[in-house]
Amino acid sequence: MYCPLGVFASRLNFKNRLFLMGGKRLYLNISIYILSLFLSMALSVTAIEAKITGPCVNCHTMHNSQNGTHMISYLAPGETDTSPKQLLVRGTCLGCHGRNTGDNVDPVTGTPQVLHTNATDLAGGNFAYITTPAKRVTADQNSAGHNVIDLGAAYNETVLTDAPGRYHGSTVSNTQLTCSGNNGCHGWRAFGSSGSGLKSLKGAHHKNVDGKCDTATENYNSYRFLRAVKGLEITGTYKWQNYNANNHNEYFGATTPMNIVCASSCHYTATDIRPANQTISGFCATCHGNFHSIAGIGGDTLSPFTRHPTDIVIKDSGEYAVANRAYNHLSPVGRTIVYDAPSSGVTVSDVVTCLSCHAAHATPYADILKWDYTTMVAGGGGSGGCFTCHTTKDDTP
Ligand code: HEC
Ligand code: HEC
Ligand code: HEC
Ligand code: HEC
Numbered sequence: 011m012y013c014p015l016g017v018f019a020s021r022l023n024f025k026n027r028l029f030l031m032g033g034k035r036l037y038l039n040i041s042i043y044i045l046s047l048f049l050s051m052a053l054s055v056t057a058i059e060a061k062i063t064g065p066c067v068n069c070h071t072m073h074n075s076q077n078g079t080h081m082i083s084y085l086a087p088g089e090t091d092t093s094p095k096q097l098l099v100r101g102t103c104l105g106c107h108g109r110n111t112g113d114n115v116d117p118v119t120g121t122p123q124v125l126h127t128n129a130t131d132l133a134g135g136n137f138a139y140i141t142t143p144a145k146r147v148t149a150d151q152n153s154a155g156h157n158v159i160d161l162g163a164a165y166n167e168t169v170l171t172d173a174p175g176r177y178h179g180s181t182v183s184n185t186q187l188t189c190s191g192n193n194g195c196h197g198w199r200a201f202g203s204s205g206s207g208l209k210s211l212k213g214a215h216h217k218n219v220d221g222k223c224d225t226a227t228e229n230y231n232s233y234r235f236l237r238a239v240k241g242l243e244i245t246g247t248y249k250w251q252n253y254n255a256n257n258h259n260e261y262f263g264a265t266t267p268m269n270i271v272c273a274s275s276c277h278y279t280a281t282d283i284r285p286a287n288q289t290i291s292g293f294c295a296t297c298h299g300n301f302h303s304i305a306g307i308g309g310d311t312l313s314p315f316t317r318h319p320t321d322i323v324i325k326d327s328g329e330y331a332v333a334n335r336a337y338n339h340l341s342p343v344g345r346t347i348v349y350d351a352p353s354s355g356v357t358v359s360d361v362v363t364c365l366s367c368h369a370a371h372a373t374p375y376a377d378i379l380k381w382d383y384t385t386m387v388a389g390g391g392g393s394g395g396c397f398t399c400h401t402t403k404d405d406t407p
């Protein structure tokens with residue numbers, strides 16, 4: 011947190027301590043100290059949290075050499091490549107973000123971890139469910155997550171060879187899927203020109219907009235560097251986590267899914283791939299288009315559907331009535347405006363999103379679901395998962 015007034019006040023305080031020892035002057039000293047505390051507290055409330063902080067050397071190396079040895083200090087499990095990296099950083103995406111230690115946020119650099127051994131996962135899930143059989147409920151490492159190639163060849167997807175539900179003939183294959191760029195999810199995605207890895211995120215880390223991302227024109231001001239996606243990133247104690255009904259990210263949704271027609275409303279332009287409707291479900295649809303488009307769900311936003319709808323309003327009647335639903339951080343609803351702060355309430359305009367059922371990275375469960383589908387039994391009691399919205403389907407007859 012950068013706090014110029016606070017720093018100024020504590021400097022003053024330091025200076026005073028040199029000149030004014032003891033006696034009446036001590037009061038002045040203490041009161042200036044308290045004033046400085048108040049100032050820094052007041053400022054810390056309004057200041058935008060985080061972005062990148064800390065010594066350059068924590069993350070960068072100028073020549074990748076010190077005392078004749080390389081300076082690549084962040085290596086993910088199985089990574090051995092210590093050659094220099096683009097933008098002079100000291101690791102790859104997974105090197106910094108997937109260190110597989112007990113920390114879910116790196117204590118030195120503040121890097122959120124997407125592959126770790128901590129009991130608490132961050133909101134996207136944990137790629138360790140793919141790499142560590144003992145951690146998952148599903149037997150299948152394919153099904154537990156997006157098997158990004160960064161995890162190593164042993165973890166490549168072997169069942170699916172492309173994105174199911176793809177609208178275009180071919181999107182990204184199982185041997186190409188990666189964190190960012192042309193063949194990934196984060197950052198600038200454009201066929202042939204944005205590359206993969208760090209190049210596709212250039213500038214985003216230092217400019218990162220935290221909290222409310224309702225501009226979403228560039229990587230840095232989009233939700234989690236997902237280009238053009240709007241949303242609210244949780245800040246504070248539970249930063250990076252969907253912790254409970256009061257502390258979670260807020261997902262942006264729409265009241266009607268897109269009709270993907272490439273002449274008019276397409277996710278693709280010659281130089282940019284981005285969800286035209288700026289929703290999180292529209293983002294998933296950049297690769298899984300038919301699971302989200304109007305045509306794909308049955309032609310309109312009314313039942314009967316042909317695929318489970320997303321980006322449609324949850325009716326305020328019958329089992330879906332708002333009065334029956336509570337916000338469930340494991341089956342979250344989307345909002346049609348970007349909220350200023352997480353809300354534990356649900357409203358009549360809330361919508362279904364892909365993330366109402368799936369996580370983005372990996373989970374213990376089949377199909378990257380946020381819960382075990384085998385436990386969703388009609389008439390069998392239970393709660394959460396499907397029953398978060400289908401509130402009467404668990405009722406015992
Ligand atoms: C906590 C990690 C971290 C620290 C500390 C850090 N950087 Fe970076 N920096 C990154 C990452 C990651 C990238 C590459 C990805 C990107 O640009 O989003 C980057 C990219 C850059 C770039 C190229 C893109 C841009 O934003 O212009 C410059 C220049 C840069 N850093 C300079 C610095 C300087 C100077 C310092 C110290 C004052 C510093 N960085 C400290 C992580 C860090
Ligand atoms: C040198 C270490 C380093 C490297 C390399 C790095 N990151 Fe990061 N990344 C960070 C840090 C530190 C943060 C936390 C910044 C903050 O608190 O705002 C971060 C934050 C993020 C975020 C969350 C942004 C948000 O919305 O707040 C995403 C997404 C991300 N990085 C993706 C990537 C991808 C993809 C790559 C590879 C192309 C990558 N990072 C490479 C250190 C790194
Ligand atoms: C860059 C393209 C891309 C984007 C964007 C994308 N996916 Fe995928 N997805 C794939 C590919 C490729 C596969 C198959 C390979 C794999 O599963 O590792 C896949 C597989 C899946 C699977 C099946 C996993 C399995 O192996 O059974 C689910 C579920 C899924 N995606 C959900 C989502 C959701 C939800 C989103 C949005 C948060 C999303 N995807 C965004 C490319 C993408
Ligand atoms: C976030 C809320 C939400 C969750 C979670 C949810 N659904 Fe739905 N579901 C809906 C809404 C809204 C509709 C559309 C109802 C309407 O407009 O008639 C729907 C419709 C359906 C339909 C009927 C489709 C039709 O043609 O009318 C089925 C079947 C269904 N859901 C099954 C499930 C199952 C199984 C799960 C768990 C895997 C699940 N849903 C989870 C909100 C949800």
Ligand code: HEC
Binds near residue numbers: 319364
């Ligand atoms: C209501 C809960 C729910 C919602 C919402 C939902 N899914 Fe699924 N998804 C499932 C379930 C359950 C499966 C398991 C297969 C099945 O039942 O069809 C699945 C399977 C998948 C698969 C794997 C298909 C395969 O062939 O292995 C992909 C990919 C996928 N979903 C993507 C998405 C995307 C993208 C969205 C948003 C546009 C989405 N899902 C919305 C529940 C949901």
